[in-house]
Amino acid sequence: MSGVDSAWKGVWSLDAIVSRRLRRPRTTGVTMVMDTGLGLSAMRDTLDLASQHIDQWKFGFGTTALMPRAALEAKLALLREHNILAYPGGTLLEAAVVQEHCRVFMKRAAELGFGAAEISEGTIDLPGERRRRMIDCARNAGLQPITEVGRKDPARQLSAEELAVQVLQDLDWGASWVIVEGRESGQGVGIYDRCGDIRSSFLDELTQRVGDVASRLIWEAPLRDQQSYLVCRFGANVSLGNIPPQECLALEALRCGLRFETFAAVAKHSRDAGVWDPASIESGGPANLVASDE
Secondary structure: OOOOOOOOOOOOOOOHOOOOOOOOOOOOOOOEEEEEEHHHHHHHHHHHHHHHHOOOOEEEOHHOOOOOOOHHHHHHHHHHHOOEEEEEOOHHHHHHHHHHHHHHHHHHHHOOOEEEEEOOOOOOOHHHHHHHHHHHHHOOOOOOOEEEEOOOOEEEHHHHHHHHHHHHHHHHHHHOOOEOOOOOOOOOOEEOOOOEEOOOOHHEEEEEEHHHHHHHHEEEEEOOHHHHHHHHOOOOOEEEEEOHHHHHHHHHHHHOOOOOHHHHHHHHHHHHHHOOOOOOOOOOOOOOOOOOOO
């Protein structure tokens, strides 16, 4: 909450509550918003409320090809004002690749004001060497390469081993982050079953196979239960993506222990550490709650 004048300052020690969160700029614990068609005024309202909690802004699939250029450039300028990394959805790049326009796409993305490019194979299949060249192409255009692993078609899902191999290869080739496909629905793809529940054994195998670089994964998690599970599983500084713009503050509250799913652990940890006694009379000062990632 650095730089933010909290309305609740003095009621309790807010710093103790949110101390487990890394501050921007950060490479882990990032929040990536999924924009599927937000207007400029609505975007400005979102950023006024929550920009300090947003790291990346993805314009979903091919939406940027369907809006007026002036509107897109205005949105990108606003994101730059708030130091938020913006990039178009990977499906748009896949469409450019099919038309053999990869280098043209990267150059135009940089000219428009994007700071990154998402490189994916959600729909098409590419040889590994082509994927490596696309990462190089993004870097040569001055864009951060952010790759995505996984397929959008529920009938064409990769195994945990196949995903892990691609994650490790992409990072070795120079990807800044690797997104794990979850789509905007969060159902039937990647680590999610058809109902949107997390396949815990699949998740465990994937994270075990990627090892220490798991911190550079961004898990697409559009649904609240998915976000809660991943924060409780990996801690406050797990990177999450495909977050609806209106859910940014709710997610940050979850990360900071200010929602039931995570506050219960904070309260228990404070009681067990002896800094809070449920039966004690208030002293009048802020409570020294103990942050916990449990």
